[in-house]
Amino acid sequence: MAGSLKPSPMSVNVVAFGNERDGFSEDNQQSSLIWTYLGRSALVSETESNLLLNSANHTGNPVFTEYQACVFGNVRLVVHDCPLWDIFDSDWYTSQNLIGGADIIVIKYSVNDKSSFQEVKDSYVPMIKRALNHCTIPVIISAVGARKSEVPCTCPLCTLDRGSCVTASEGIQLAKELGATYLELHSLSDFYVGKYFGGVLEYFMIQSLNQKSSEKMKKRKKSHKCHGVKPPQLEQPEKMPILKGEASHYNSDLHNLLICCQCVDVIFYSEDLKEVVEAHKIVLCSVSHVFMLLFNVKSPADIQDSSIIRTAQTLFAVNSEAVFPVSNRGSPCGPPVRVIVKDSFFCFCLSDILHFIYSGAFQWELLEEDIKKKLKDPGEVELVLEKVKFILITPGKVNSSKNCRSHQTARPLQLCDTSLRLFFNTHVLADVIFQIQGATVPAHRAVLVARCEVMAAMFNGSYIEANSFLVPVYGVSKDTFLSFLEYLYTDSCCPAK
Numbered sequence: 001m002a003g004s005l006k007p008s009p010m011s012v013n014v015v016a017f018g019n020e021r022d023g024f025s026e027d028n029q030q031s032s033l034i035w036t037y038l039g040r041s042a043l044v045s046e047t048e049s050n051l052l053l054n055s056a057n058h059t060g061n062p063v064f065t066e067y068q069a070c071v072f073g074n075v076r077l078v079v080h081d082c083p084l085w086d087i088f089d090s091d092w093y094t095s096q097n098l099i100g101g102a103d104i105i106v107i108k109y110s111v112n113d114k115s116s117f118q119e120v121k122d123s124y125v126p127m128i129k130r131a132l133n134h135c136t137i138p139v140i141i142s143a144v145g146a147r148k149s150e151v152p153c154t155c156p157l158c159t160l161d162r163g164s165c166v167t168a169s170e171g172i173q174l175a176k177e178l179g180a181t182y183l184e185l186h187s188l189s190d191f192y193v194g195k196y197f198g199g200v201l202e203y204f205m206i207q208s209l210n211q212k213s214s215e216k217m218k219k220r221k222k223s224h225k226c227h228g229v230k231p232p233q234l235e236q237p238e239k240m241p242i243l244k245g246e247a248s249h250y251n252s253d254l255h256n257l258l259i260c261c262q263c264v265d266v267i268f269y270s271e272d273l274k275e276v277v278e279a280h281k282i283v284l285c286s287v288s289h290v291f292m293l294l295f296n297v298k299s300p301a302d303i304q305d306s307s308i309i310r311t312a313q314t315l316f317a318v319n320s321e322a323v324f325p326v327s328n329r330g331s332p333c334g335p336p337v338r339v340i341v342k343d344s345f346f347c348f349c350l351s352d353i354l355h356f357i358y359s360g361a362f363q364w365e366l367l368e369e370d371i372k373k374k375l376k377d378p379g380e381v382e383l384v385l386e387k388v389k390f391i392l393i394t395p396g397k398v399n400s401s402k403n404c405r406s407h408q409t410a411r412p413l414q415l416c417d418t419s420l421r422l423f424f425n426t427h428v429l430a431d432v433i434f435q436i437q438g439a440t441v442p443a444h445r446a447v448l449v450a451r452c453e454v455m456a457a458m459f460n461g462s463y464i465e466a467n468s469f470l471v472p473v474y475g476v477s478k479d480t481f482l483s484f485l486e487y488l489y490t491d492s493c494c495p496a497k
Helices: 031-040 045-058 092-101 114-132 168-178 190-224 250-260 281-285 289-294 306-315 345-350 350-358 366-376 378-391 401-409 419-423 445-451 453-460 477-490
Strands: 010-017 065-071 075-082 105-112 139-144 181-185 266-269 277-278 316-318 337-341 434-435 439-443 470-472
Touching: 010 190, 031 065, 031 075, 031 105, 031 190, 075 092, 092 114, 105 114, 105 190, 114 168, 139 168, 139 190, 168 181, 168 419, 181 190, 190 316, 250 281, 250 350, 250 445, 277 281, 277 350, 281 289, 281 350, 281 419, 289 306, 306 316, 306 378, 337 401, 345 350, 345 378, 350 366, 350 439, 366 378, 419 477, 434 477, 439 445, 439 477, 445 477
Parallel strands: 010 075, 010 105, 105 139, 139 181, 266 337, 434 470
Antiparallel strands: 065 075, 266 277, 316 337, 434 439
């Protein structure tokens, strides 16, 4: 952090997330977007710029680097640069506090690091979206670097480098999901950083100051009538469009699926064979390796963590014996799987646990309250909560023992709205196959029924498709239909080609 600053009546807080370097560069802060902007910005004096950048060199390797400077005369600019997305995993409260105190959010990534972009898009952007909770905080998405193809192309529809690079259309789609402003910065030159990125950032800074000034004036008018001179109008760059998205119904759709008990393919029983609750394998497997192992989506050889295997064997047992009553529920693929819950305390609270999972798995306080109503012993409550936390280690991520311990001491990570992405357009657990343009597209009835009223009517009504495994689709292209299914599974989609 830079040297001491005089207190100022106004401030602007900018929070930047992401690493814009390829992963092949060994440069540190000197090649970063925020570092370059603060070093070249006309708003920051040369003396103060050298001071704040040099002081940041001695911060070691923190979760974030903080810069402070005076801009627009006496306005305090505070910038928190978080190059590692791990802050959302390791320090949930700090990440939420940073977002909550931000006036402007910058998300930056390298166009030549597609794997990192995909992880950010799938895992961390939904957390930011949820944390913003429809606030009007401006977000800037900065795609940094020139794509490493023979002929770099900036056309949004270009697919020449789709395999190895992040295309402009993917970045624009991400901006639409967040209601953000999208920028392509082909280099960290004076034009791209100073005029292009800097112009947009400074525009939002002015907007934030105007809003704060307006709110301050309203407070003053409530206390006494003021006839002061109007402040001068600051020159502003051309307004950048902000795309706003509507509120998501993803979690509520899945929760309604559990309540209405449609397309049930698994039934949980207590050890005395009393039915406890019905559920859906696709939803459970999308959030837990334990259920993947239980329903044969993965074999024990696929599981590196032996504690997951022990947990599955300790808590559950699949039973196919004929001691259960005949059920008329199920799909064309067969009757529901019957699972016996061995742990009596876990079984007693299983209904509340499933409601928690189907609602997005982030209302931990509510789950704890519900369990406490059923289990009076605090020790029993803690044991059940620890088992839930362990079960909900997100599939698709490498979870070390250190991460498992963090689940026991810190607040667990919220599950993303994209957990079902693992099963999009795969035959794993599929119970319906769509035939379209000579090709087949696998899908899962539970997801379709939960997310689309038309599909719910088709699969639950007196239509031939209700009992058919193969369902033909007419009047639409395969790519368009895949984009539609992708939205149902992930609450987002890329435009069809």
